[in-house]
Every structure is written in structure tokens, then in C-alpha cells.
Amino acid sequence: MLIYVRLRSSDINTARLSSKSSS
DSSP, X not given: OHHHHHHXXXXXXXXXXXXXXXX
């Protein structure tokens, strides 16, 4: 479960980075 949360957090972090780069 903890790994899933970490993976999800990483995915969100990547999405935010991608969004920032796109902006």
C-alpha cells in the first residue's frame, strides 16, 4: 500500500512538472 501511494505521488509530481514545462 505504501509503495502504491509513493508511486501515485511520483506520478502526480511528474504530471506537475510536465504541466509546468508545458506552461
